[in-house]
């Protein structure tokens with residue numbers, strides 16, 4: 001069982017579903033493009049504050065990215081070898 005309270009199913013991964021947005025809409029969130037992800041877990045190593053791996057090695061986003069973890073989140077996005085990880089930042093008005 002995931003420690004995040006959210007566990008993606010194989011069906012969710014197959015359809016490209018992503019973990020629901022949690023936390024404040026003012027905080028950035030990471031999203032995984034499941035069809036492109038190859039489950040190698042690099043992102044979980046780079047941003048352990050926000051990503052854990054499921055039993056198949058697919059990343060699960062645990063919550064919004066804090067200011068403290070933002071640099072790690074950006075590094076994980078740029079380091080993903082399959083461009084399967086995105087950082088969704090809030091729109092500033």
Ligand code: SF4
Nearest residue numbers: 037038040041043080
């Ligand atoms: S680094 Fe990219 S391909 Fe690897 S597990 Fe994370 S999202 Fe998937």
